[in-house]
Amino acid sequence: MLKAIKNWIEVRIGLDELVRDQLTEYRIPRNINLFYSLGTVAIAAFSIQVLTGIVLLVYYVPHPDHAFKSVQGIMMDVPYGWLFRQVHAVGSNLLVIVVALHMLSVFFMKSYAKPREMTWLVGFAMLLLTLTFCLSGYLLPWSQLSYWATTIVTNMPTAFPYIGDYLTEFQRGSSQVSGATLGRFFALHVMLLPALLVMLLGIHLFLIRRIGISRPPFGPGGQERVEWTQFHHESYPDGMPFYPHYIAKEVFMIMVYLSAMFFIIAFLPTLFSPADANIPADPFKTPAHIKPEWYFLAPYQMLRVIPSKFLGITLQMIAITVLFFWPFLDRKEERNILKRPVLLGGFIGALLVWIGLTIWGNF
Amino acid sequence: MGKFLRQSSVLFIVLVLAVPVLAGYRDIASNAIVNQAVVESEIENLCLTCHESAMMDEKRRKIPGEWRASWHFQNDVSCHNCHGGDPQDAALAMSPERGFVGVPKYQRVPAFCGTCHIGILKNYLASGHGRALMENGSGPNCVTCHGAHNIQKATIDIINENRCSQCHSYDRAKEMKHALSRTEQKIEDIEASITRLKAARVFTEEEDKEVFRTLAEFRTLFHVVDVSLVKDKTDDYLKRLGVIDKKLQGIFSELDSRRNFSVFLLLIFVGMAITGYLLSKTYS
Ligand code: HEM
Numbered sequence: 265m266l267k268a269i270k271n272w273i274e275v276r277i278g279l280d281e282l283v284r285d286q287l288t289e290y291r292i293p294r295n296i297n298l299f300y301s302l303g304t305v306a307i308a309a310f311s312i313q314v315l316t317g318i319v320l321l322v323y324y325v326p327h328p329d330h331a332f333k334s335v336q337g338i339m340m341d342v343p344y345g346w347l348f349r350q351v352h353a354v355g356s357n358l359l360v361i362v363v364a365l366h367m368l369s370v371f372f373m374k375s376y377a378k379p380r381e382m383t384w385l386v387g388f389a390m391l392l393l394t395l396t397f398c399l400s401g402y403l404l405p406w407s408q409l410s411y412w413a414t415t416i417v418t419n420m421p422t423a424f425p426y427i428g429d430y431l432t433e434f435q436r437g438s439s440q441v442s443g444a445t446l447g448r449f450f451a452l453h454v455m456l457l458p459a460l461l462v463m464l465l466g467i468h469l470f471l472i473r474r475i476g477i478s479r480p481p482f483g484p485g486g487q488e489r490v491e492w493t494q495f496h497h498e499s500y501p502d503g504m505p506f507y508p509h510y511i512a513k514e515v516f517m518i519m520v521y522l523s524a525m526f527f528i529i530a531f532l533p534t535l536f537s538p539a540d541a542n543i544p545a546d547p548f549k550t551p552a553h554i555k556p557e558w559y560f561l562a563p564y565q566m567l568r569v570i571p572s573k574f575l576g577i578t579l580q581m582i583a584i585t586v587l588f589f590w591p592f593l594d595r596k597e598e599r600n601i602l603k604r605p606v607l608l609g610g611f612i613g614a615l616l617v618w619i620g621l622t623i624w625g626n627f
Numbered sequence: 628m629g630k631f632l633r634q635s636s637v638l639f640i641v642l643v644l645a646v647p648v649l650a651g652y653r654d655i656a657s658n659a660i661v662n663q664a665v666v667e668s669e670i671e672n673l674c675l676t677c678h679e680s681a682m683m684d685e686k687r688r689k690i691p692g693e694w695r696a697s698w699h700f701q702n703d704v705s706c707h708n709c710h711g712g713d714p715q716d717a718a719l720a721m722s723p724e725r726g727f728v729g730v731p732k733y734q735r736v737p738a739f740c741g742t743c744h745i746g747i748l749k750n751y752l753a754s755g756h757g758r759a760l761m762e763n764g765s766g767p768n769c770v771t772c773h774g775a776h777n778i779q780k781a782t783i784d785i786i787n788e789n790r791c792s793q794c795h796s797y798d799r800a801k802e803m804k805h806a807l808s809r810t811e812q813k814i815e816d817i818e819a820s821i822t823r824l825k826a827a828r829v830f831t832e833e834e835d836k837e838v839f840r841t842l843a844e845f846r847t848l849f850h851v852v853d854v855s856l857v858k859d860k861t862d863d864y865l866k867r868l869g870v871i872d873k874k875l876q877g878i879f880s881e882l883d884s885r886r887n888f889s890v891f892l893l894l895i896f897v898g899m900a901i902t903g904y905l906l907s908k909t910y911s
Contacts, residue, residue: 336830339829339830340829340830346885347885347888347889508906508910509907509910512903512906512907512910513903513907515899515903515906516900516903516904516906516907519896519897519899519900519903520900522896522899522900523893523896523897523900526889526890526892526893526896527893529889529893530886530889530890530893531886533827533828533885533886533889534826534827534828537828539825539826539828541828542825542828542829542830
């Protein structure tokens, strides 16, 4: 019976060929490393966010009078509600880490080089979307933390001349963060952003498969280069099979991700939830220490340290723009970053500055 | 094409740069306005100037120091808030025209403090102590138990053998202290539990309110020196607090089982990670 069904499908869409092309006969470079699995971990992590998000959506009420209470209900009354909320909340933080690591490793191995510039651009757009996801989700519990962190962040565009105030008001839907803001952020978080992200992810994956995975610049065969003047699939006939060899590694990495998540949920359940996250939003009472999430701390601290707000914003805009267009700005042929001391120095320097600012911003 | 992309991204960066440069003018302008803001100077208290100086005798010179160590000082209750007068005007500082009332007589002290502690004054006057004071001056007044200048946050140890056996035997006082401190202890325990739950980010608004309500009622007993009434009431409060406590303990054990369940899942995923790792080893 099962075979009959399989055959029925096989006749119509050629399942066997698909499995052969995409799994068993799909071959990847022999010197491929574990960092290449981070993209897949990101997909898994994103899927977990979608699934737990749907469960939360069943009970969550996007209204200033009910949002906080409904979240409390999820934590205390809904059976295993706490589990879904914790996985979603801790997961959002870990997802940022995974996507950032993925980008860093792509950068480090120069996988963005011709012909993969578009993959980088789409990926970068997904990073920005991921951060927007976090930002919009942060407001939804309607706690003091949500409210005031959102107030700070939505206030940043006022540094722009002429249109700044308008931009801020457009984000908030009113002059203050209010029920109107909650409505907007809710719609973004559960409809618009997921749709956009899934679309971009489709393009990202299409590009990766269409072009073929890049060869890591390290290890045996790392220096082999093909002049890219005309389109062709970059394939590795003598490479290692994607299934089951590399899939096993990817499963391993996804399990590491889940282990990290449950380590936090079991032993550090309040890691991402400061005291203000447990107090309902009060627009008339500003908490003593307002801080944005840890991944926004570095840019936030930078704005505080640099005396002129406009200079700070400028530097950040430049940094983002340069990073976005990096594949077009990086003109060196050398793919191994270890042989490019200036770039390597800049890379490590920027990382250290980021970490330093984050630690500093904590005080 | 590649060249075009490169050139247009450089152009884009230049554009992005240009916008904040314009913004800078606005920034600088608004900074200038902020810098003009005046700093409020601290207001001097002239009562202290004289009363800390050598014009006071030894005993009275100690008063400002005692007051600085007090709970009132921390809550901005100053000399003139109790004694009246005008701390800004040296000449008329202690003139009755400026509301100066001087030092209250023994029997006038409750009314003196009661201008602010209205509820307590009422309870006190209705009590055996208040009645005894008003009738013949034999009851203790506020200062007998709390002092006048070095007033600290009240604790149950205000009731002690030294103080309470001056006018009568300590027995009844001791019974009262016992009933009060049992309840106080229970409230402290529950408040500690709530603090722990808050640290675990459990929202305890309902319990907070219930404890607060009980505490407010409990406080009305402090100045009622009717031992059997105090006993009845505190028994009642203990029962109420017991219900809250049970609920809190339930949340604690829920948190425990959540942790256990998370550890269980953690072990499963670690196991699967190890399996995946070993599996990938067998392929290479
Ligand atoms: C939600 C976020 C993202 C997901 C789910 C995702 C997913 C993936 C996956 C599954 C791969 C193939 C395997 C691998 O190399 O890891 C990949 C490759 C790639 N990603 Fe992403 N990615 C994301 C964000 C990004 C970001 C932020 C960038 C850089 C700005 C980026 C740039 C690239 C590039 C250039 C490749 C090609 C690597 C190669 O061919 O060797 N991606 N991505």
